[in-house]
Amino acid sequence: MGGYDAGIPAAEAATAGGPLLPTDGVLARVRSRLPEFTGALQRVAELVLTDPASAARSTIVDLAERSGTSPATVTRFCRALGFDGYADLRLGIAGETGRAARIGGWTVDIGREIQPTDPLERVLGQIMAADTRAMHDTAALLDLREVGRAAEAIAAASRVDIYGASGSALVGAEMQFCLHRIGVAAWAWTDVHNGLASSALLGPDDVALGVSHSGQTRETIEMIAEAGCKGATTVALTSFPHSPLADVADIVLLTATQATTFRPDALSARHPQLVVLDLLYIAVAQRTHERAHSSFEVTARAVAGHRASKEVA
Secondary structure, three states, rough: OOOOOOOOOHHHHHHHHOOOOOOOOOHHHHHHHHHHHOOHHHHHHHHHHHHHHHHHHHOHHHHHHHHOOOOOHHHHHHOOOOOOOHHHHHHHHHHHHHHHHOOHEEEHOOOOOOOOOOOHHHHHHHHHHHHHHHHHHHHOOOHHHHHHHHHHHHHOOOOOEEEOOEEEEEEHHHHHHHHOOOOOOEEEOOOOOHHHHHHOOOOOEEEEEEEEOOOOOHHHHHHHHHHHHHOEEEEEEOOOOOOOHHHHOOOOEOOOOOOOOOOHHHHHHHHHHHHHHHHHHHHHHHHOOOHHHHHHHHHHHHHHHHOOOOOOO
């Protein structure tokens, strides 16, 4: 995978999105461009998104030091967003964070796309538009050959470990449930100690799957790296192809997110992640058709007695 010091090409930076208009949301623009940035530019973008108010107060040297980059990198970041220099970026962020502070917590946490008085029809439309675009973008971005490789490995695996933290843990747990139901021995780990102990016991016949939108969750990276050291086939599900998680994985499955101010990026990634894992699960079921079919029948009979009766008194 690519190195961390790589950035976007100068020509792309000069033309990407064109000049930033005063009415554009600066932070929304940064968030939407985040998947394109790599290495040093990505670190600057993540720092700005994490604490925009502080970024608006920082000098270019301060921002470079805090992001572990250089003033030249910060300048490239500004130009990639359509600004002439750092002074213009600071003004844009300051104006946006100042408006948010005056409006209050709603704009900070939910954003301008959805207002407190909006009818539910409009709220639903905003959510559906963001999710639909993210899933379409994911479908266009996804390398189906890599999905096939991952499915082949899981179908032949003795056991599958799945690692994730926070929201990614919930996505991983659903994948574990699906695989378990078709007879694949799968475990989902969220605690790093338990996960590392399990990954240390994996071998060449096993698979480890790490889920992380940013690809920078330290615990998930450690567990995947440990599994890889033991010879297991490692799979990363992430939105960032040049992330540390992607760098240590044998197979990388990419998702896209539709940036919004009403939902953090990690939550925006949830539905695209589920789409990719649904595809992977079905691909595994196809490759283990007889076992999957038998498992469906057995599990259906096991829970049949707990279904509500269809008879009406």
